Amino acid sequence: MTTVYTVDSIPGDGIGREVVPAAIRCIDEVARIEGFEVTWRERDWGSDRYLADGAMMPADGIDQLADGDGIFLGAVGQPGIPDHVTLWGLLIPIRRSFMQYVNLRPVRLLPGVEARVSGAEKLDAVVVRENVEGEYSEIGGRAYDGRPEGMAIQQSVFTHAGVSRVAEFAADLAVRRSGRLISATKSNGILHAMPFWDEVVEETVSRSGTVELESVLIDALAARVVLRPDSIDVIVASNLFGDILSDLLAAVAGSIGVAPSANLNPPREHPSMFEPVHGSAPDIAGKGIANPVGQMWAGALMLEHLGEEQAAKRLVIAFEAALADGIRTADLAGTASTLDFTEAVIERLRSAA
Numbered sequence: 001m002t003t004v005y006t007v008d009s010i011p012g013d014g015i016g017r018e019v020v021p022a023a024i025r026c027i028d029e030v031a032r033i034e035g036f037e038v039t040w041r042e043r044d045w046g047s048d049r050y051l052a053d054g055a056m057m058p059a060d061g062i063d064q065l066a067d068g069d070g071i072f073l074g075a076v077g078q079p080g081i082p083d084h085v086t087l088w089g090l091l092i093p094i095r096r097s098f099m100q101y102v103n104l105r106p107v108r109l110l111p112g113v114e115a116r117v118s119g120a121e122k123l124d125a126v127v128v129r130e131n132v133e134g135e136y137s138e139i140g141g142r143a144y145d146g147r148p149e150g151m152a153i154q155q156s157v158f159t160h161a162g163v164s165r166v167a168e169f170a171a172d173l174a175v176r177r178s179g180r181l182i183s184a185t186k187s188n189g190i191l192h193a194m195p196f197w198d199e200v201v202e203e204t205v206s207r208s209g210t211v212e213l214e215s216v217l218i219d220a221l222a223a224r225v226v227l228r229p230d231s232i233d234v235i236v237a238s239n240l241f242g243d244i245l246s247d248l249l250a251a252v253a254g255s256i257g258v259a260p261s262a263n264l265n266p267p268r269e270h271p272s273m274f275e276p277v278h279g280s281a282p283d284i285a286g287k288g289i290a291n292p293v294g295q296m297w298a299g300a301l302m303l304e305h306l307g308e309e310q311a312a313k314r315l316v317i318a319f320e321a322a323l324a325d326g327i328r329t330a331d332l333a334g335t336a337s338t339l340d341f342t343e344a345v346i347e348r349l350r351s352a353a
């Protein structure tokens with residue numbers, strides 16, 4: 001019997017609606033080659049829905065996703081709607097309801113992509129970002145709005161369980177790679193939360209025995225990403241630090257348009273979610289020129305998570321081959337459209353089958 005996966009696709013806003021269909025075509029093609037099927041449940045959730053109904057997704061949206069095998073997201077965000085409304089109305093509730101506590105962001109220099117800084121030619125790193133607590137918290141408030149006394153307070157939340165499980169995931173990953181793990185910290189300035197982070201990371205990683213752990217202050221680490229990118233393998237970081245570092249690494253690797261991200265629920269009690277690192281790119285939306293590689297690579301991470309490693313490999317090899325052959329979108333100084341690039345990937349999938 002053919003294996004069938006049920007995946008919810010949420011193209012969302014802007015270029016999400018261009019790169020998600022592009023990646024789905026490629027995933028369907030590898031599925032055909034490898035002999036499995038994906039049933040896509042397309043959700044028209046996002047900013048248009050918010051403007052029409054006042055909510056980014058239906059009230060029972062989370063329940064609708066709960067029995068699926070995965071979630072394939074484009075991006076959310078539209079000019080005219082505050083970004084915290086779109087983010088907290090869809091993305092963050094999914095991450096938190098499904099305990100997707102690991103945000104995995106691999107970065108490496110893809111073939112045919114020019115390195116932006118020297119040393120990036122050999123860049124091959126993974127950011128393991130804490131994804132459900134930390135600096136992105138609902139705890140806090142505002143007072144005296146619009147007056148000189150106006151103020152805002154935002155609390156960070158770091159729990160032993162939250163830090164140790166993400167550190168454990170990162171340590172396991174480091175064991176399978178170089179054996180080296182960098183923890184991003186700021187324990188000199190952030191007086192309570194970051195020394196706690198350091199202690200729990202150290203305690204957790206020491207249990208794995210073989211991993212060599214290096215704690216690096218976030219500001220120095222940011223500089224190191226630019227100055228010595230090849231000295232980095234696996235990074236474990238809090239929600240905010242991981243968010244910033246992964247964009248920085250993606251930029252160093254050539255373009256934010258190629259970077260993927262997996263929001264994982266490692267115990268597999270709930271569906272995991274796969275998306276590119278980039279946003280809805282309103283500046284180029286509707287022009288058909290968005291780079292679909294980040295979305296395709298996110299699709300490969302999803303296939304890997306589903307246990308379809310062979311299919312994941314085929315997809316990565318195909319988009320790398322297209323890039324290596326000089327087929328590139330404008331963000332990589334090429335002239336290919338989203339469609340041209342997608343056709344090129346499908347052609348290579350077919351000829352390699």
Ligand code: NAI
Binds near residue numbers: 019256279281284291
């Ligand atoms: P962005 O990633 O959408 O765009 C930044 C720059 O990179 C733009 O110049 C854009 O044209 C370019 N770019 C991004 N993806 C590209 C691709 N695939 N191909 C070619 N060029 C690409 O980030 P920005 O401008 O800060 O945010 C735009 C909107 O997206 C905002 O509303 C923001 O809140 C939202 N956003 C959503 C995210 C998500 O859904 N996970 C993540 C980041 C931003």
Ligand code: MG
Binds near residue numbers: 243244247277
């Ligand atoms: Mg980000």
